[in-house]
Amino acid sequence: MVDFTALAKEVAEKIEAASAVTIVTHLNPDPDTLGTGLGIYNLLKKHTSKRVEIVNASKEYPRYLDFLPSFNRIKQKMDFEESLIIGCDCGSIDRFGFDLTGREIINVDHHRSNDMYGTINVVVPEYASASQVAYRLFEKCYPTTPESATCFYTALLSDTRYFTTDTVNYEVFHVAEELVGAGVKPAEVAANFTQRRSLASLRILERALHSLELHLEGKVAVMRIMPEDIAATGATMPDMDGIVDYARSLAVVQIAVLIIGLPDGTLRISLRSKGADVASVAARFGGGGHKVAAGFTLQNKQMQEIVDTILQEISILGLIDG
Ligand SMILES: [Mn+2]
Numbered sequence: 358m359v360d361f362t363a364l365a366k367e368v369a370e371k372i373e374a375a376s377a378v379t380i381v382t383h384l385n386p387d388p389d390t391l392g393t394g395l396g397i398y399n400l401l402k403k404h405t406s407k408r409v410e411i412v413n414a415s416k417e418y419p420r421y422l423d424f425l426p427s428f429n430r431i432k433q434k435m436d437f438e439e440s441l442i443i444g445c446d447c448g449s450i451d452r453f454g455f456d457l458t459g460r461e462i463i464n465v466d467h468h469r470s471n472d473m474y475g476t477i478n479v480v481v482p483e484y485a486s487a488s489q490v491a492y493r494l495f496e497k498c499y500p501t502t503p504e505s506a507t508c509f510y511t512a513l514l515s516d517t518r519y520f521t522t523d524t525v526n527y528e529v530f531h532v533a534e535e536l537v538g539a540g541v542k543p544a545e546v547a548a549n550f551t552q553r554r555s556l557a558s559l560r561i562l563e564r565a566l567h568s569l570e571l572h573l574e575g576k577v578a579v580m581r582i583m584p585e586d587i588a589a590t591g592a593t594m595p596d597m598d599g600i601v602d603y604a605r606s607l608a609v610v611q612i613a614v615l616i617i618g619l620p621d622g623t624l625r626i627s628l629r630s631k632g633a634d635v636a637s638v639a640a641r642f643g644g645g646g647h648k649v650a651a652g653f654t655l656q657n658k659q660m661q662e663i664v665d666t667i668l669q670e671i672s673i674l675g676l677i678d679g
Pocket of ligand 1: 389390446467485486487516
């Protein structure tokens with residue numbers, strides 16, 4: 358297992374030695390990357406006198422996360438030039454969307470596919486969220502605050518889909534318990550997740566469900582969102598988060614695929630499974646992720662052609678049980 362005490366000492370020394378700290382979160386941000394980043398941000402603000410910034414290169418963030426302490430501090434541009442970088446929930450350096458060449462990086466993540474781009478790598482694939490890694494690391498050098506606990510808990514709740522994924526175990530509940538002990542209000546966090554949907558998110562879900570097709574004897578579900586659907590509903594990327602889970606929820610389905618055709622011609626593909634290694638499918642297209650939740654992005658491709666190729670790859674890789 359990871360020696361958090363030793364790593365925390367190294368990390369704290371790096372932070373102490375740095376002129377400033379930039380916390381970087383990944384493109385198309387999810388609650389884990391932002392919750393992990395904000396949790397660390399709140400800790401450093403409270404316990405150090407360093408200049409700290411938190412950045413995300415995307416245009417849109419999930420708005421329902423605005424209850425997270427310091428959410429309004431997240432910037433699209435990096436202002437510090439020689440700061441120490443802390444990367445959150447990101448398996449490869451290009452997914453940050455910033456030029457980080459030559460920078461010292463603390464890599465805080467839980468993706469098995471992480472390519473260890475950091476100066477210090479704190480990567481624990483067994484953990485359910487990057488925030489679980491961050492919490493176990495930073496509790497060793499900076500006392501947890503109610504603000505940081507709320508951020509870490511929110512990230513954990515989201516990456517475990519409300520404690521339902523196969524990454525959930527004793528240690529996850531143990532961390533959740535400690536975070537609640539540190540001041541998290543679980544009902545408030547939950548209400549932000551379940552009672553603040555946008556109308557666009559329901560309208561786009563309706564269209565995605567309408568497009569659902571079953572392939573390979575019903576074991577693979579495919580849903581498509583076309584640029585017209587996005588234009589008609591006004592949905593943003595965060596509005597489409599979680600749609601693919603509806604396809605996976607079908608009893609017969611083993612693998613679910615959601616293809617989003619963005620107005621600029623980009624195709625974003627999300628893959629989910631009930632155990633099959635869909636990260637291996639994503640890897641074939643230059644993407645990555647976790648065993649049961651992965652994805653990739655393509656430019657200038659026909660949607661139908663991609664659907665056919667994905668179905669072929671699933672067959673070739675033998676991911677479907679007979
Ligand atoms: Mn994550």
